[in-house]
Amino acid sequence: MNPIDFISDTTATDVVDIGIVAILLYAMMAVLRRTNTSFVALGILFVGALYVVALTLGLRLTSYLLNTFFTVIFVALLIIFQDELRSFFSRLASTVLRRRRREQRLAFSSEIDRLADTLFDMAAKHIGAIVVIPGDDDIDRHLQRGTRLDGRLSDALLRSIFDPHSVGHDGAVILRGATVEKFACHLPLATNAAQLGDRGTRHAAALGLSERCDALCIVVSEERGVVSVAHQGVLTVMESRDALRERLDALSRAAEPKRAARIARDVLVRDWSLKLGAVALALPLWFLFVHESEIAYRTFDVPLQPTGLPPHLRVASVEPQSVRVVVTAPRRKFYFVTTADFQIGLRLFDARAGERVITLTASDAFLPDDVTFVNIIPRDIRVKIEPVAQAKPKPPEATPVTPPPAPVTNGEPPNAAP
Numbered sequence: 001m002n003p004i005d006f007i008s009d010t011t012a013t014d015v016v017d018i019g020i021v022a023i024l025l026y027a028m029m030a031v032l033r034r035t036n037t038s039f040v041a042l043g044i045l046f047v048g049a050l051y052v053v054a055l056t057l058g059l060r061l062t063s064y065l066l067n068t069f070f071t072v073i074f075v076a077l078l079i080i081f082q083d084e085l086r087s088f089f090s091r092l093a094s095t096v097l098r099r100r101r102r103e104q105r106l107a108f109s110s111e112i113d114r115l116a117d118t119l120f121d122m123a124a125k126h127i128g129a130i131v132v133i134p135g136d137d138d139i140d141r142h143l144q145r146g147t148r149l150d151g152r153l154s155d156a157l158l159r160s161i162f163d164p165h166s167v168g169h170d171g172a173v174i175l176r177g178a179t180v181e182k183f184a185c186h187l188p189l190a191t192n193a194a195q196l197g198d199r200g201t202r203h204a205a206a207l208g209l210s211e212r213c214d215a216l217c218i219v220v221s222e223e224r225g226v227v228s229v230a231h232q233g234v235l236t237v238m239e240s241r242d243a244l245r246e247r248l249d250a251l252s253r254a255a256e257p258k259r260a261a262r263i264a265r266d267v268l269v270r271d272w273s274l275k276l277g278a279v280a281l282a283l284p285l286w287f288l289f290v291h292e293s294e295i296a297y298r299t300f301d302v303p304l305q306p307t308g309l310p311p312h313l314r315v316a317s318v319e320p321q322s323v324r325v326v327v328t329a330p331r332r333k334f335y336f337v338t339t340a341d342f343q344i345g346l347r348l349f350d351a352r353a354g355e356r357v358i359t360l361t362a363s364d365a366f367l368p369d370d371v372t373f374v375n376i377i378p379r380d381i382r383v384k385i386e387p388v389a390q391a392k393p394k395p396p397e398a399t400p401v402t403p404p405p406a407p408v409t410n411g412e413p414p415n416a417a418p
Contacts, residue, residue: 010291018279018286026278030271045281052284060336111153111178112248116241118155119220119227122162128222129162130172130187130206133251135214139174142212146171146185153178162220172205172217188212195235206230216251218244292332297374300325302342304381308349316384318346323381325365326374333370341368346381355384 047066054062115131122129132139147168151157153175161183162169168184175181190196190207199221206217210230217230227238229247238244303322306315325342343366346358360379367373 014286014290017290018282021285022275022278022282025281026271026275029274029278052288063336112245112252114155115153115158115175115218116244116248118158119218119244120241122159123220123225123227126222126225127159127162127164127220128169128202129158129218129220130202131158131218132172132174132185132187132206132209133216133218133248134174134176135216137213137215139209139213139215142188142209143174143182144186146174146182149180149183151180153180172209187217192233195233199235203228203230203235207233207235210234216247288332293330295328296331296334297326297328298334298337300327300337300339300342302339302344304344304346306346306348306383308347309351309385312388313348313351313353313385314388315348316386318384319382320378323360323379324377325367326377327367327371328374329371333368337368337371342366344376346383348383348385351383351385353385353387355382357382 047069051063051066053059054066119129119131157180158173160166161173161180171184172187173180173183174185187205188208189201189204190211192207192211196204196207200223202219202221206219206228207230209215210217211233214232219228219230220226221228227244229236229238229244238247301322302325304318304320306318309315323344325344329337344360345364345366346360347364348358358381360376360381362373362376365373365376
């Protein structure tokens, strides 16, 4: 297609359509990037790119097989990425509650120093703990068990919860703002063994939750007496109280309302490579499944094929010898269609010697699948039919007769004179 024609066919609505798809793809890719299933997404993207190439080059068998593959893989994707899809749609729904969650995180900013001091004091005494600070994602579906508390955050409360003699000391505390919402919660374990290393179950639980949502998990190692932070699937050791305070301050500042300039900078600069990838993926998807799905008309010059002529007759002439067939189909259907895929039958079952005019109808046209007949130009075909000349039989050749030899008597001919 001519690029100028393509641009002229694109409307403002199409641009908005591409933009929305690109945003959804970017959000999905950002979620997948934090999980260990991202390699599966890359594999599917590779197969999708191969499908586009096959369509462009007219590789029929490859396109057919890949089309069948995508029909089946759609169900498999729902199973493979069920957690990621749930997280994605949960994040979309959480935009309504984002203001409330920002208020909770801003209220938490006044407790940062107290929390950092308490956790490092517990680390020095080798008292294990897990504190979860939720982000924008819903974490309730990832939690198991747990007891509702709704208590004011304090040093004494945390020490009593994580006291080794306490019933819920092995679980996690859910901290919303300045309130301890739940304690003794069980978290999903990590799947990234390389990131986890030789750390224990507490670290596996903290890292596991951070792999599935945007919550920040602070874990205190009972064996090593070290404080670590798990966020976005990455486990980082906090070297000092100040390092932990800075990390929590950054989390609190992220909840502050952003200025327009900061929002514009984040939109243009942050994850720009991922955004370009989303746009680069949205454009061919829109081209193939929207632009190329529009109905187009094409004309093919197809030769006539006489059929059903009795053996004693032959076609002396056909005028015209080919016709123009007008058909309609989605634009991408014509990637594979050529003149060889069409047949126009000239039915001569009841033909007689002489000239006659045959009017073609739609039933005389044999078309490719998913292509709709529109017209045949011209419809009236003049055909001259004549009998097949039969060769005259040759007369039998005369067989020469040889006279019998004359009898001989005493060495003389029988009729010789004496």
